[in-house]
Amino acid sequence: MTDTRTITVVSAGLSQPSSTRLLADRLAQATTARLAADGVTAEVHVIELRDLAQDITNNLLTGFAAPRLAAAIEQLTASDGAIFVTPIFTTSYSGLFKSFIDVLDPDALSGMPVLLGATGGTERHSLALEYAMRPLFSYLHAAVVPTTVYAASSDWGSTGDAAAYAGGGGLPERIDRAAGELAALVRDSDRASRVRDPFALPDGFSPVGGFGAQ
């Protein structure tokens, strides 16, 4: 195993600059710092879904990814870990975010160490991470770390309110805790160095079939 790991950051923020990207960058920096403390170099790649919005829609319609989207999916799939951050729209992840997830191969994130983050105008939507985002990634068999990070607008102007988050602390503390959890999984990941065979046949596959069919 090498001392380098790749982490892909997927940000679904729509405005530029966006607080979603801001949170994504903070999570990536914190994770990189944690890995560096263990002597591991992290290579971080950022996918801004806004830049791929047309390709994502076209993929839904035609069934295939145009070259730039295909390259982004390949980059994500071959990473040791990933950070996904979406704005919360109308109680859940944004439509663009879900559309991107929908064009991934169902096995693309299987076993992938994943940190989830979300942004919103008020703290009232913070549980969307737990009732919408986490089940989505559980379905895809990703290894989601226990701490998710929600940043409301007000979080960017406070130093933390321990009373409001039982055992939580302020945004910097939550980012640091989540990053530590992700770094621990990424450090032990060998996903990026694995050779993936797109033509691997399922175990036990026979071109003539099984029971009595020959």
Next chain:
Amino acid sequence: MSQMQFGIFTVSDITEDPTTGRTLSEAEKIQDTLTIAQHAEEVGLDVFALGEHHNPPFWSSSPTTTLAYLAAKTTTLQLSTATTLITTNDPVKIAEDFAMLQHVSGGRVDLMLGRGNTGPVYPWFGQDIREGIPLAIEHYALLHRLWREDVVDWQGRFRTPLQGFTSTPRPLDGVAPFVWHGSIRSPEIAEQAAYYGDGFFANNIFWPAEHYQKLIGYYRQRFEHYGHGTAAQAIVGLGGQAFMRKNSQDAVDEFRPYFDNAPVYGHGPSLEDFSAMTPLTVGSPQQVIDRYAGMRDLFGDYQRQLFLMDHAGLPLKTVLEQLDILGGEVVPVLRKELAVNRPAETPDAPTHESLVAAARAADALEAAVAASEFAEVK
């Protein structure tokens, strides 16, 4: 005998003509397709392949009925399918229907097998889409035997067992119709085609070339692995799509509304982007020649090239004009260009005649071996 076969394939969609707002009736569209198929022979094309669907807006639920009519109306046209659903059809009925079609057409029939991706068709025919691959594997294993063994005892997971069953009529001249296996993404189907030494058809019209390069490369490699010949001798077919006018800008202007509203890719990528990413070529006949003469550089020398020419509500008159250009100006040049530097080991496109000759040669070899063994014993 032709090295390569060129033809057309149709999905049988009844789609509104976006330039007039008019949608043909089933009766009109069916007659149009019969006219198109016969015109394919008139302009010198080799193959007409027809899809199978069991839901509107498609009309072609019963391809062998349609192809039998065309067999009677044509003399050289090879009749094929794109695709025959190996998952939801009873393999016994496929064996019977296509053997019958062989007899009435004088052997001018082959078929392309596909799984079908319309979810409800599976339960409508008593099957489960999650079993798509196992169905394709088991059904074909039975179909393959029904054409090659006079009496079949068989038992499997998906169909009632057979004891002492003989599929009639027996295949013409004792030789089964040639089978192509169509797949968009499943390596299992490429593996199956390679195992049997059958053809592999890459639909090719929706996905970028790189994807099909890998899939066809895999099939070729497995074809060699199973001992049917070298990778270069595997039997490959490709789909394609073109719209042509003398001046390329006229072709683009005329085709764009059909492209923009097409059932499968409409309202998505631009005509220009889609043309760059897939084999769709809209322009002058020379542009189509250049594009398709280059296919063998991507996929190796191959045996069959089919074009999708009649979908998305294109009117009959336009489709017939397109066939005139395809058969009159494009295919004759492609035949010449693709014959240049075609390696001697590259097989010609399989026909009934070539399959019968191969079977007779194999029989003669077997008889010679048996005779020499008999002589040694004596």
